[in-house]
Amino acid sequence: MITASVKKxxxxxxxxxxxxxxxxxxxxxxxxxxxxxxxxxxxxxxxTDQQRKEMRDWYESLIDMMRREGVxxxxxxxxxxxxxxxxxxxxxxxxxxxxxxxxxxQFYHTLPIIVExxxxxxxxxxxxxxTCFNALYGILLLRLQGKEISEETSKAVAQVSKFLAVLSxxxxxxxxxxxxx
Numbered sequence: 001m002i003t004a005s006v007k008k009x010x011x012x013x014x015x016x017x018x019x020x021x022x023x024x025x026x027x028x029x030x031x032x033x034x035x036x037x038x039x040x041x042x043x044x045x046x047x048t049d050q051q052r053k054e055m056r057d058w059y060e061s062l063i064d065m066m067r068r069e070g071v072x073x074x075x076x077x078x079x080x081x082x083x084x085x086x087x088x089x090x091x092x093x094x095x096x097x098x099x100x101x102x103x104x105x106q107f108y109h110t111l112p113i114i115v116e117x118x119x120x121x122x123x124x125x126x127x128x129x130x131t132c133f134n135a136l137y138g139i140l141l142l143r144l145q146g147k148e149i150s151e152e153t154s155k156a157v158a159q160v161s162k163f164l165a166v167l168s169x170x171x172x173x174x175x176x177x178x179x180x181x
Contacts, residue, residue, distance in 0.1 A: 004058075009175070012083060013133070013168040019080050020137050022062065023071070031063045031072060088129045090171055093181040100181075103166055110163040113156045129167070132160045 004022070007015035029035040036059050041052055065077050094100040095107060110132070117131050126134060139157050142149055149157075173179040 010172070011165075011168050012087065012171045012175075013136075013164045016080060016083050016133060017137055017140060019083075020076065020133075021140070023066065023076060023080070026059065026063055026066060027073070031066065033060050033063060036063075084127070084130050084133070087167060087171060088127055090174055090181075091129055091167060094167075094170060097181055100170075103170065106163050106166050110159050113159055116156075132164055135160050136164070 004015060004018060007018050025040060026036065029039055033056065037056060041047075041055050041059070044052075044055070047055070062077070065079070066072055069075075069078055071077060091107070094103045111128075113135075114128050114131050117135050118125065121131070121134070124134075135157060139149060139153070170179060174181070
């Protein structure tokens with residue numbers, strides 16, 4: 001809601017990971033708005049009644065979209081898929097423009113990790129950018145579960161994070177019409 005719109009303007013990578021987490025929170029609450037009210041919304045003690053109502057409305061609209069789009073059990077909302085598409089488009093533009101050699105270098109430094117991640121993903125052959133997000137989200141879930149992450153995996157994820165941070169910075173510039181590609 002407010003957090004999501006701020007994240008979208010400031011850091012598109014954080015926004016997308018946040019929205020994926022929201023999708024999973026909705027699923028964990030069985031798409032039941034009353035459960036979401038109790039387990040999530042009511043936990044924000046400093047909200048006004050109006051803010052609580054806006055938050056509830058936001059969750060209800062997401063629940064409705066999840067049902068209509070058939071992502072009740074798994075998958076992502078089209079609004080989130082669109083972010084991946086936008087980032088993918090920007091990624092291609094940056095790679096194809098010699099003015100962004102630093103970006104290309106960051107990507108090619110990350111590419112072996114992406115290739116390895118894609119090889120491990122089985123039948124789920126996502127694009128390069130989505131593969132990066134899948135990796136970060138997977139690590140986020142492992143950390144939330146208190147699972148141990150190897151040093152090698154931590155280093156790989158740090159590089160993926162660094163790459164996505166650069167892409168996010170260019171996305172913000174593009175969003176603010178400060179990027180000439």
